[in-house]
Amino acid sequence: MTEQTAAAPHTTAPAPKTVAVLGTGKIGEALLSGMIRGGRRPADLLVTARRPERAEELRTRYGVESVTNAEAAKRADTLILTVKPQDMGKLLEELAPHLPADRLVISGAAGIPTSFFEERLAASTPVVRVMTNTPALVDEAMSVISAGSHATAAHLSQAEEIFAGVGKTLRVPESQQDAATALSGSGPAYFYFLVEAMTDAGILLGLPRNQAHDLIVQAAIGAAVMLRDSGEHPVKLREAVTSPAGTTISAIRELENHGVRAALISALEAARNRSRELASGNG
Numbered sequence: 001m002t003e004q005t006a007a008a009p010h011t012t013a014p015a016p017k018t019v020a021v022l023g024t025g026k027i028g029e030a031l032l033s034g035m036i037r038g039g040r041r042p043a044d045l046l047v048t049a050r051r052p053e054r055a056e057e058l059r060t061r062y063g064v065e066s067v068t069n070a071e072a073a074k075r076a077d078t079l080i081l082t083v084k085p086q087d088m089g090k091l092l093e094e095l096a097p098h099l100p101a102d103r104l105v106i107s108g109a110a111g112i113p114t115s116f117f118e119e120r121l122a123a124s125t126p127v128v129r130v131m132t133n134t135p136a137l138v139d140e141a142m143s144v145i146s147a148g149s150h151a152t153a154a155h156l157s158q159a160e161e162i163f164a165g166v167g168k169t170l171r172v173p174e175s176q177q178d179a180a181t182a183l184s185g186s187g188p189a190y191f192y193f194l195v196e197a198m199t200d201a202g203i204l205l206g207l208p209r210n211q212a213h214d215l216i217v218q219a220a221i222g223a224a225v226m227l228r229d230s231g232e233h234p235v236k237l238r239e240a241v242t243s244p245a246g247t248t249i250s251a252i253r254e255l256e257n258h259g260v261r262a263a264l265i266s267a268l269e270a271a272r273n274r275s276r277e278l279a280s281g282n283g
């Protein structure tokens with residue numbers, strides 16, 4: 001069989017898409033820097049900020065153009081909204097008159113359903129909702145991504161590509177966003193709480209605070225890397241540290257006596273319920 005030689009396609013490269021970050025605070029800046037490190041040109045990025053000094057800071061630091069929200073709505077193909085949830089209504093009022101319905105709107109705001117955006121923007125605007133977490137600031141985020149009613153698989157991929165610049169991503173149906181918020185959105189706080197408590201234990205056992213802190217933080221990092229990289233079930237990893245009649249099992253018995261497992265299950269259920277309440281506007 002003869003191989004057919006296709007004629008070289010006579011196409012020009014698609015124009016790079018312009019992405020705007022609106023409300024460029026901590027999370028917005030982490031995403032901006034992730035996109036630049038991922039190869040996006042600052043010329044294809046826009047930012048908005050409420051305070052002129054913040055806009056100047058972003059211009060100097062990243063070489064990006066700072067514009068008004070209305071200007072970003074007119075010029076950007078993709079808009080990433082990273083204002084606080086309580087500022088979102090006002091931001092959407094500013095955007096709605098200028099935003100064509102074919103632009104992708106990605107919300108990074110905790111707890112606001114896609115319907116909130118769809119009700120306030122032109123009919124059929126594609127909206128993607130993302131719940132990330134603070135480790136985005138060190139490129140170790142978990143970002144949980146859901147499509148609104150007009151968002152396609154291609155829109156989800158675009159959001160994934162942006163959030164992959166600051167960590168891992170996972171797609172879930174929007175109905176599971178409250179559960180994801182309880183696990184990964186609030187998740188880092190549970191680990192900080194455990195480190196704080198275990199550092200206190202170290203002090204009780206006679207260690208200086210900074211040493212106790214370093215020992216526990218390194219144990220946490222070591223355990224996290226083992227969990228991520230070994231592919232082993234956590235029970236297996238724990239059993240490897242739990243020798244018969246040893247020290248670890250004595251501690252585990254205390255944890256079970258105090259209902260720590262049940263407390264964690266209830267705690268995450270409470271976080272899920274609170275997320276649901278906030279999302280339904282009963283804040």
Ligand SMILES: NC(=O)c1ccc[n+]([C@@H]2O[C@H](COP(=O)([O-])OP(=O)(O)OC[C@H]3O[C@@H](n4cnc5c(N)ncnc54)[C@H](OP(=O)(O)O)[C@@H]3O)[C@@H](O)[C@H]2O)c1
Binds near residue numbers: 022083085109
């Ligand atoms: N940090 C977290 O733990 C975390 C985790 C997951 C998700 N999130 C979500 O990420 C979003 C951002 O959180 P963040 O911690 O990055 O907050 P942040 O640092 O306060 O950033 C929000 C930024 O938006 C600016 N802003 C507010 N209204 C504006 C408007 N109309 N136009 C332009 N800029 C405006 C604020 O300006 P000012 O500086 O003047 O206030 C601020 O710089 C929130 O919706 C939050 O739910 C946060």
